[in-house]
Amino acid sequence: MPEKKILTDKIEKIDPGRIGSYGGFKALKKALGMSPEDVIAEIKASGLRGRGGAGFPCGAKWEMAQKAKGDKILICNADEGEVGTFKDRHLLTHNPFLLLEGMAIAAYAIEARKAYIYLRAEYRYLLEGLLNALQQAEEKGYLKDLDITIQEGAGAYICGEESALMNSIEGKRGESRLRPPFPTQAGLFKKPTIINNVETLSNIPIIINKGAKWYSKLGTAESKGTKIFCVSGDVENPGVYEMEMGCPLQELLDLAGAENVKWVQVGGSTGAVIPFGMLQKPLGYETVMGSGAVMVFDQTRDVVDFVYRTLEFLNEESCGKCTPCREGTEVMVEILGRLVNGEGVEEDIDNLRQLSDTMVRAALCGLGQAAPIPVLDTLAYFRKDYEDRISQSILLRSLKTING
């Protein structure tokens, strides 16, 4: 299956420094001729779901905000911190106008006059280009009723989580909030807010231009349209690949040139682990998706070492507000660190399982709830790798005892 480019197709022709090369905000013009309700109905009919990782239906989110009372706020989440993810960087670098047009349409639909783009600090080199694109869109009169502020982050993975992101714009520590209330009821500064990922918003002009009917023919029953995947790790050609939803993982791996694959992690640090025997699995919300990160590991890689590094990352980036995540990731790193260093004990696997169970049930937000996924998946598919580490540890200890 070749790539299906509907978001990234014109990228070679567009000069990100010149709005003239984009060809006008035609979808915005079309949307302004419709009622906000009709725009939302079109997005709902398209089946578009959030591209940041959670996959929430976009039109339903907009509808909730549109029906809420008070001043509405639109936020574009450009805090792309998920490990192995760089699709938003690609879109922001090469076609910022597509995002701005999507934002203008979204703001019209939910009747927002204030919008933010929350850009991660690690992408500061994109700020100038974005500001330039924004200024040109304003000069063209495309953003007449909308004030867009670019708010820079300050270095925190958790700020990609929507409630932490809002706290950060409010000037606070980027800690997750307890929900309800949901952002569409009481979000930024307690106002009804929608937060959409860069890629989600970049889909909007395409849906409005070509129609929900056309768009919803692409993909599968639950996953419409295309997805930009970010392939990294043990492959010949790492990079972004825009594929129709539902494409088998193996076909994406073939495009990127992956050989002797042992496993693939799809969706970032908390994404599902797919072992080499299951690479025909289709990519979609029904199966595996997340942020679109596809990290490839060949036969030379060590499973326990990978899980240790992944949990170390999540532990460092846990905001620390809730105990299951703050302490759970800490203890997991301790256990996995012992396994990696040949100091494992029999109970380690059971303890990892029990901790995972508590975190999935009790953590406050997606980080802690999903942090055990790489642990549980690798325990399911590569349990022997853990058992080998433990038996090696036991052997090492007994040798030490014998040798005094």
Add this chain to the structure above:
Amino acid sequence: MEKLLNMIKAEQTQNGYVSEDAMNHIAQDLELPLGHVYGVTTFYSFLSTEPLGRHVIRICKSVPCFLQNGETVAASLQENLGIAPGETTADRRFTFLLTNCIGACDQAPAMLVDDELHGNLTPSKIKKILQSYD
């Protein structure tokens, strides 16, 4: 309150770090407890309560960069700079930090020097990159 993070960031940009004095001033300006200002400052990895070097190197240690020999490049940086991660050179030219994913996994291993991205790093490229920063 909503100004707090932007004020701290401005201090970081202007002075290269956020001193206790600066935190005190911000706390007084916004009528917030000092601990609150400290809490926000220390939450974010691009804000520092200690003086940093003229240039800040952030080399990625996350999985995709690790898979492309990121550790070898980090070791080469350490050797060239003569300092360990978290430290600043004696001439205050560089601060050397390990960081989590910077979204350049297609160019792994990668690092940021200040706001500039350097990708597809090898130990042999390191010296030349360092020389381009005064």
